[in-house]
Amino acid sequence: MRLSNAPPPKPRGLRFYVTKVVTIIICSILVMYSRLIEVMFRSRNIIQSVMWISYFCYAMFFSIWFYTAFFVQPKHPNWGETHKHIVHTATAAVSLGGLxxxxxxxxxxxxxxxxxxxxxxxxxxDIVALIPSFSRKSKE
Known part of the structure; x- marks a missing residue:
C-alpha cells in the first residue's frame, strides 16, 4: 500500500466545469466538421478489418473499466495495487485500439x-472528467 503525503485536491469549481464544457463543444465541432463518424462507418477508403479490431479493443477497454468501477473497486479499496493485471490489460487494450x-x-x-x-x-x-466519482471517501 502506498502512503501519500500529498494534500487532497481542491473541490472543483465553476471554472473547471465551464472549461471542460467549452473544450467538449470545440472538440465536438471539429469532429463533426471532419465528418469522422461518417468516415468511420461508411468510407470504403479506411481499412475495415483493422477498424473492427480497433472497435473490439475499445469495447474490451470499456468492459474492463465498468468491471473495475462496479465490481472491483467497491470490494477492494487498494485495487490498483492488488489487481495490477487489470490495469495492464486495460492499458494494452486502449493503446492497441488507438494504434x-x-x-x-x-x-x-x-x-x-x-x-x-x-x-x-x-x-x-474531458467527458470522463465530468463524470462524478463513486469512490468511497477515506476515513481519517
Missing part, C-alpha cells in the same frame, strides 16, 4: 489523422 484506429483511418486523413486523434482523445478525457 489500430490510426492505421485504419490513415488512408482517408493522412497526416491529419494524428491531430484528429488528439482531438478525439481530448474529447474523451
Amino acid at each position: 489500430l484506429w490510426t492505421i485504419a483511418v490513415w488512408p482517408v486523413y493522412h497526416i491529419w489523422t494524428l491531430p484528429l486523434g488528439f482531438v478525439v482523445l481530448t474529447l474523451f478525457l
Whole structure:
C-alpha cells in the first residue's frame, strides 16, 4: 500500500466545469466538421478489418473499466495495487485500439489523422472528467 503525503485536491469549481464544457463543444465541432463518424462507418477508403479490431479493443477497454468501477473497486479499496493485471490489460487494450484506429483511418486523413486523434482523445478525457466519482471517501 502506498502512503501519500500529498494534500487532497481542491473541490472543483465553476471554472473547471465551464472549461471542460467549452473544450467538449470545440472538440465536438471539429469532429463533426471532419465528418469522422461518417468516415468511420461508411468510407470504403479506411481499412475495415483493422477498424473492427480497433472497435473490439475499445469495447474490451470499456468492459474492463465498468468491471473495475462496479465490481472491483467497491470490494477492494487498494485495487490498483492488488489487481495490477487489470490495469495492464486495460492499458494494452486502449493503446492497441488507438494504434489500430490510426492505421485504419490513415488512408482517408493522412497526416491529419494524428491531430484528429488528439482531438478525439481530448474529447474523451474531458467527458470522463465530468463524470462524478463513486469512490468511497477515506476515513481519517
